[in-house]
Amino acid sequence: MISTYLGAENIALTQAQKDAFRATLSQIGPPTHPQPAELMHWRGRLDGNATIMRAQFQDADITTAGLKQLLATALGVNVSTITATTSTQTFGTVPSTIVLMSIAGVNQMRFIMFAGGRAPIQVSNNEVLAYLKINGAAWGDV
Amino acid sequence: MPIYAPGQAGSVPIKTVSQGDGTYALNVTGFYIDKIKAMGPIAYWPMSEPSGGVALDASGNGRTGAYTGVTLGQTGIGDGRSCPSFDGVTSYNNVYGASLAAAFNGQQGSFLCWCKVNALGVWTDGTTRRVILFQVDANNRVGIFKPTANNEMDCLYVAGGTSLGAAKTTFSPTIWFHVALTWNKSGDQMIFYVNGTAITPVSTGLGTFVGALSSTQTLLGSLNTGAAAQVWNGLLAHAAVFNRTLSAAEVLSAATL
Numbered sequence: 262m263i264s265t266y267l268g269a270e271n272i273a274l275t276q277a278q279k280d281a282f283r284a285t286l287s288q289i290g291p292p293t294h295p296q297p298a299e300l301m302h303w304r305g306r307l308d309g310n311a312t313i314m315r316a317q318f319q320d321a322d323i324t325t326a327g328l329k330q331l332l333a334t335a336l337g338v339n340v341s342t343i344t345a346t347t348s349t350q351t352f353g354t355v356p357s358t359i360v361l362m363s364i365a366g367v368n369q370m371r372f373i374m375f376a377g378g379r380a381p382i383q384v385s386n387n388e389v390l391a392y393l394k395i396n397g398a399a400w401g402d403v
Numbered sequence: 404m405p406i407y408a409p410g411q412a413g414s415v416p417i418k419t420v421s422q423g424d425g426t427y428a429l430n431v432t433g434f435y436i437d438k439i440k441a442m443g444p445i446a447y448w449p450m451s452e453p454s455g456g457v458a459l460d461a462s463g464n465g466r467t468g469a470y471t472g473v474t475l476g477q478t479g480i481g482d483g484r485s486c487p488s489f490d491g492v493t494s495y496n497n498v499y500g501a502s503l504a505a506a507f508n509g510q511q512g513s514f515l516c517w518c519k520v521n522a523l524g525v526w527t528d529g530t531t532r533r534v535i536l537f538q539v540d541a542n543n544r545v546g547i548f549k550p551t552a553n554n555e556m557d558c559l560y561v562a563g564g565t566s567l568g569a570a571k572t573t574f575s576p577t578i579w580f581h582v583a584l585t586w587n588k589s590g591d592q593m594i595f596y597v598n599g600t601a602i603t604p605v606s607t608g609l610g611t612f613v614g615a616l617s618s619t620q621t622l623l624g625s626l627n628t629g630a631a632a633q634v635w636n637g638l639l640a641h642a643a644v645f646n647r648t649l650s651a652a653e654v655l656s657a658a659t660l
Contacts, residue, residue, distance in 0.1 A: 266492065295455060296474055297456050297473050297475070300472075302493050304493050304630050304631035304632065305629065307630070313492060315490070393492065393530070394528055394529060394530060397530055400632060401630060402530045403551050
């Protein structure tokens with residue numbers, strides 16, 4: 262189990278696909294936990310096309326393969342049809358992993374594993390705060 | 404410094420007393436919670452629960468809050484009780500309820516809350532961060548927040564579209580501090596207090612607050628539920644709401660352990 266922040270940005274999903282993805286997301290994370298911070302919760306970008314989630318995830322969920330499976334489940338497609346391209350970007354001090362998902366050559370979604378997805382929660386939190394500082398207007402922080 | 408540290412080995416109970424909210428405290432540093440309760444809040448959230456999703460209302464009115472994304476059990480203000488940490492990203496305490504909305508008085512009231520930031524850098528992060536917000540709509544809302552401006556705490560009282568504000572500037576503590584806001588339409592005064600001291604000059608020219616509180620924008624630590632923007636990055640404790648204007652002496656007492 263790993264407590265971390267995960268970003269997800271829609272690129273080309275339809276509204277129905279976004280709804281399905283949201284429903285799939287609600288199924289991950291612990292069903293109960295004494296700490297509210299460890300339950301799956303999220304905030305949305307003002308345009309409704311991106312979200313930042315925090316939860317105590319299963320380790321396997323916070324991997325490129327896990328995220329591919331998450332998207333495949335949400336869209337009802339075979340995971341082999343999804344291509345994932347990874348890169349890194351540093352918002353604060355620690356690199357975050359960017360995973361771009363495409364189907365048949367069309368980019369569909371972008372995930373951000375803040376601080377790489379395996380860092381302590383405070384490190385992940387610091388990277389999210391740095392990301393939000395850079396993108397504050399889009400997220401309603403200013 | 405408090406002697407009693409809840410949950411830590413080596414604590415030495417002296418006298419255990421029920422606080423009326425299902426938790427207990429020791430008579431070591433005095434009963435801060437009782438001092439606030441005696442002022443007659445319409446709702447009072449000490450936020451000292453060690454776990455769970457419910458912020459109990461110590462006023463006795465049953466106006467509980469609902470936690471999202473906070474980490475409970477953090478070191479509190481020094482009264483022997485713990486508090487939640489808000490992560491600056493997704494946390495809030497949604498205190499909206501029909502009972503609270505009915506009891507809330509937009510023409511006359513007061514807020515109290517203890518605050519602490521997670522790091523000095525919060526004061527210069529260029530981000531608005533909410534302590535408390537009770538909002539009907541953009542034209543009728545009252546709250547306390549850290550603005551985008553560096554090293555500052557602000558308040559707002561918008562009633563009938565008439566907007567008033569006050570600011571404590573050149574302010575960047577990394578220790579606990581206390582904020583309070585009082586408003587009184589008939590007396591035509593809004594006063595913002597920091598650490599028990601009123602920011603001067605006090606504001607006048609209050610509009611008429613109208614409308615029912617929003618179920619998504621009556622909360623602690625964020626601008627709204629769901630999207631959860633402008634999230635407080637640090638600790639909050641002992642938030643209380645009154646439907647009367649607290650006196651300067653009462654505010655000073657609330658700002659003192």
